[in-house]
Amino acid sequence: MSANPDVVMGVEVENPVMPYLRQDRLPHIWCPGCGIGTTVNCFARALTECGLDLDQTAIVSGIGCTGRVAGYLDLDSFHTTHGRAIPFATGLKVGNPDLKVVVYSGDGDLTAIGGNHFVHAARRNMDLLCICVNNFTYGMTGGQCTPTSPVGAKQTTMPYGNFEHPFNLPHLADACGAVYVARWTVYHVKQLTRAMKEGLNKKGFAFIEVLSPCPTLYSRRNRLGDGVDQVKYYKERSKINNDVDTKDLSLEFQGDITVGKFVDRERETWLDAMNNRFTSVIGDKYEPYGVTNGEK
Amino acid sequence: MTDNAPKKKEKKAKGTVFVRKEICKGCSYCIDFCPPRCLDFSPDFNAKGYHYPILSPPEGCTGCGLCGLYCPDFAIYGVKFKDVEKLKQDAADAA
Numbered sequence: 001m002s003a004n005p006d007v008v009m010g011v012e013v014e015n016p017v018m019p020y021l022r023q024d025r026l027p028h029i030w031c032p033g034c035g036i037g038t039t040v041n042c043f044a045r046a047l048t049e050c051g052l053d054l055d056q057t058a059i060v061s062g063i064g065c066t067g068r069v070a071g072y073l074d075l076d077s078f079h080t081t082h083g084r085a086i087p088f089a090t091g092l093k094v095g096n097p098d099l100k101v102v103v104y105s106g107d108g109d110l111t112a113i114g115g116n117h118f119v120h121a122a123r124r125n126m127d128l129l130c131i132c133v134n135n136f137t138y139g140m141t142g143g144q145c146t147p148t149s150p151v152g153a154k155q156t157t158m159p160y161g162n163f164e165h166p167f168n169l170p171h172l173a174d175a176c177g178a179v180y181v182a183r184w185t186v187y188h189v190k191q192l193t194r195a196m197k198e199g200l201n202k203k204g205f206a207f208i209e210v211l212s213p214c215p216t217l218y219s220r221r222n223r224l225g226d227g228v229d230q231v232k233y234y235k236e237r238s239k240i241n242n243d244v245d246t247k248d249l250s251l252e253f254q255g256d257i258t259v260g261k262f263v264d265r266e267r268e269t270w271l272d273a274m275n276n277r278f279t280s281v282i283g284d285k286y287e288p289y290g291v292t293n294g295e296k
Numbered sequence: 297m298t299d300n301a302p303k304k305k306e307k308k309a310k311g312t313v314f315v316r317k318e319i320c321k322g323c324s325y326c327i328d329f330c331p332p333r334c335l336d337f338s339p340d341f342n343a344k345g346y347h348y349p350i351l352s353p354p355e356g357c358t359g360c361g362l363c364g365l366y367c368p369d370f371a372i373y374g375v376k377f378k379d380v381e382k383l384k385q386d387a388a389d390a391a
Contacts, residue, residue, distance in 0.1 A: 006314040011380050011387070013314070015364065015373040027369060032321035032346070037368025045365065187329075189365045228324050 017044035022074050029068060033227020035186035035212030036066055039133055040073065042189055043104070046196035057100045060089040062114060065139040065214075066106035083113030086121045089128050097271055097290030100129070100200065107134040107148045111167055115147070122176035122205045124270040129199040129206045130178075132169060135214040143217030150253035154221050171246040173207040174263050180206035181246065181263035185234040186213065188259060195261060204269050211257065224254070311359015311376040315348055320371040322346035326363035332356045335363060 005012045021044065030036050047054065060078040061070040062085035070077035080088040089101045103110075110118050110132050121128060137155060138144040145155040148169065149162045170181045180202045184192040192210060199206035213219055213230030224230060234257065242260040249258045268276070275288040313335070320342060326349050327335045334356030337347040349372060351357055357374065364373030 008312060008314075008375055009377065009380050009384065011384050013375050013380065013383075015314070015316075015370060017364075017370055017373075021370060027319040027321070030368065033323040033325075034368060037370065038325070038366055041365060041367060041370060189362070193365070226323075228328050231325065232328065 016048060017041055020044040020047055020074055021072055025072055028072055030065060031214075031216045031227075033213060033215035033230075034065070034139075035135070035210075035227065035231065036069065036133055038186045038189065039131070039192065039210050039212060040069055042193040043069075043131070043196050044073070045193050046200060049193070050197045050200040052100055052200060056098055057102065058089075058092055059102045059104055060085050060092065061103070062105040062109035063140075064106040064109045065135070066104065066133040067109060067140075069104045083109055083115075084117065085109065086114060086117040086126075086128070086130070090117075090121060090126050093127055094271070097127075101127075102200070103128055103130045105132065106139070107132055107136070107169070108138045108144075108146045111169060111172075112147050119172070119176050122173050122178045122207065125177055125179060125204045125267050125273075127203055127205070127269045127271065129196075129202070130173075130208070131196070131199075132207070132209050133212050134169065134209050135212045135218060137214050137218040139214050139217055143214075143221060150251065150255075152253040153218070156217075156221070166251075168247070168249055168251070169209045170207070170249055170262050173205075174246040177205070177267060178207045178263065179204035179265050179267050180208075180261075182207070182261040183209040183211070183249070183259050185211040185231075185238055185257065185259060187231050187234040187238065191240075191259075198261075198264075202264075204267055211251075307355045309355045309357045309359075310378070311357050311361075311374055312354065313349075313351060313357060313359075313363060313372055313374045315350070316371045317342045317348040319369050320346055320348040321369050322348060323368060324349075325366040325368065326372050329366050330363055331360060332358055 058076040059070050061067045063082040070079045085103045085105045089103045093101045136149050143156040145158045147167045152161045170183050173181045182195045195208050213227040215227035238257040238259045240260050246262050250256045271290050278286045335349045336352040338350040341347050359374050359376035361374035
């Protein structure tokens with residue numbers, strides 16, 4: 001509780017997300033108009049609603065603007081090397097199967113330098129929630145081109161506009177076998193909170209892509225206005241479609257955006273598959289790993 | 297505006313917002329996405345030079361708390377008077 005508590009009608013009230021944050025670190029380093037804080041806000045609210053034991057929840061993030069999330073959330077957190085958030089999270093999960101591990105990182109960290117790990121974690125169906133904040137650029141290092149930058153967008157390393165075909169992240173996750181795939185923007189706060197709650201309670205590799213404005217580098221270089229102007233663009237041009245095939249998702253430069261929950265299915269997780277395999281081969285002598293104390 | 301003035305007088309706030317102005321960065325998310333459009337920039341600014349939001353007019357606030365969900369800086373949140381009354385009632389029952 002801060003020194004001067006907010007009082008209304010004689011009752012002390014507090015911002016519901018404050019207990020989930022390391023308040024001594026506020027204000028955070030993100031620029032005015034950056035959407036990462038909004039995603040953290042939604043995540044904190046999803047934590048209040050999902051009913052998980054917070055002592056058994058860990059958050060892992062890589063390097064970059066979004067990589068700072070682990071430092072601001074008051075959970076067991078891990079700020080790892082560039083691109084290696086998923087390997088660290090995998091180790092954490094396999095070492096202690098009781099934990100609910102969340103990977104929270106940016107598009108450059110997860111899909112460029114860590115793209116290999118992302119693909120294989122989805123293939124193995126490792127029991128993680130992976131939240132990718134996609135701002136189409138490397139924010140912390142000065143606005144370089146990422147694998148998700150749309151064709152035509154100007155970047156520091158693409159001064160005449162990007163000509164490389166970008167990743168369709170939900171399609172990539174779906175093709176690799178993720179059990180839950182959704183895409184929302186910073187404008188869709190209610191839906192994003194619900195998706196994060198569903199992802200936290202989902203067993204297997206859940207992937208949520210969140211589109212977020214980068215006012216300082218991406219928007220300014222492309223003359224797209226302020227952070228709030230980008231969020232207004234998300235509001236105007238995004239279309240919710242939950243039944244669309246992930247390969248048909250649209251996300252062009254300042255074009256239409258398809259958002260929604262695209263995949264929600266059941267598949268054997270890596271630990272389950274290992275236990276089933278060893279039990280079928282070795283028989284009763286094998287003691288299943290991570291099951292005795294209640295696997296999540 | 298003058299035509300609507302008598303109607304607005306009857307309106308009563310159903311909630312209010314609290315702003316931690318020292319951590320606000322003036323991004324205007326809360327102002328632009330407030331459903332009843334009752335937030336505006338303050339004429340004053342905080343220590344960092346950002347204009348923080350204030351209720352204007354205060355009677356328009358429904359206490360929906362969407363400003364708190366949008367805020368990237370955790371600097372604003374809304375409360376419903378109905379919820380506060382319930383809290384008060386619960387505290388009185390417990391005591």
